[in-house]
Amino acid sequence: MQDSVDLAPQTYDRTQIVLHWAIALLIFGLYAVGLSIDLFDKPVRPFIINLHAVFGLTLLLLVVVRIFWRLTHKSPPLPANMSPLFQKAAAAGHGLLYLLTVAIPLLGVPAFLYRGRPLDLGLIQIPAPFEANRDLAHQVTEIHGLLANILIALVVGHVLVALYHQFVLRDDLLTRMRPR
Numbered sequence: 001m002q003d004s005v006d007l008a009p010q011t012y013d014r015t016q017i018v019l020h021w022a023i024a025l026l027i028f029g030l031y032a033v034g035l036s037i038d039l040f041d042k043p044v045r046p047f048i049i050n051l052h053a054v055f056g057l058t059l060l061l062l063v064v065v066r067i068f069w070r071l072t073h074k075s076p077p078l079p080a081n082m083s084p085l086f087q088k089a090a091a092a093g094h095g096l097l098y099l100l101t102v103a104i105p106l107l108g109v110p111a112f113l114y115r116g117r118p119l120d121l122g123l124i125q126i127p128a129p130f131e132a133n134r135d136l137a138h139q140v141t142e143i144h145g146l147l148a149n150i151l152i153a154l155v156v157g158h159v160l161v162a163l164y165h166q167f168v169l170r171d172d173l174l175t176r177m178r179p180r
């Protein structure tokens with residue numbers, strides 16, 4: 001009788017691949033825009049911040065779908081020759097990536113709403129449910145930005161490890177997530 005590892009797929013499925021690259025693109029785009037807000041002329045800043053919020057909430061939605069998909073579908077196993085320590089480190093790193101991609105957009109919500117402006121989603125507007133509080137908005141934005149820095153450092157580490165597997169260990173790890 002085959003065990004569950006034999007039945008595990010050898011690559012990620014199409015949904016996981018699309019979600020992975022869409023989320024990666026959004027993370028870098030949101031980070032770049034988040035850091036550049038002060039470079040825009042003052043009158044356009046509210047529009048840019050609103051755009052940042054809308055794309056950030058889209059990212060949150062995609063991450064929630066991805067977590068659901070990850071829990072309900074099989075993923076390819078980690079390379080068999082990977083030591084238990086590295087397997088644990090990979091699982092912890094991936095867990096932290098999920099955690100931060102949920103926490104950062106969630107913190108973005110009060111960072112946005114404490115500015116006292118409605119969130120414009122195009123078809124509907126969500127009014128700020130509380131009085132504007134610049135100090136609080138600033139403090140929450142600081143934490144939001146700090147976690148975003150940690151996320152980007154982690155993503156860079158994640159990319160470097162993937163490249164190391166692909167080009168030094170040559171275990172074809174990257175191929176499992178390659179768009180087809």
Ligand code: HEM
Nearest residue numbers: 030031034035037053056057104105108109111112145148
């Ligand atoms: C993973 C998703 C996100 C990333 C990586 C991200 C990244 C960033 C970064 C790097 C900054 C600059 C922080 C600083 O200057 O210290 C920022 C600012 C900000 N973000 Fe996000 N963000 C995300 C999602 C969101 C969401 C979902 C919202 C709102 C619903 C949001 C609202 C804001 C606001 C209001 C600011 C401050 C803008 C300003 O006035 O300068 N962010 N974000």
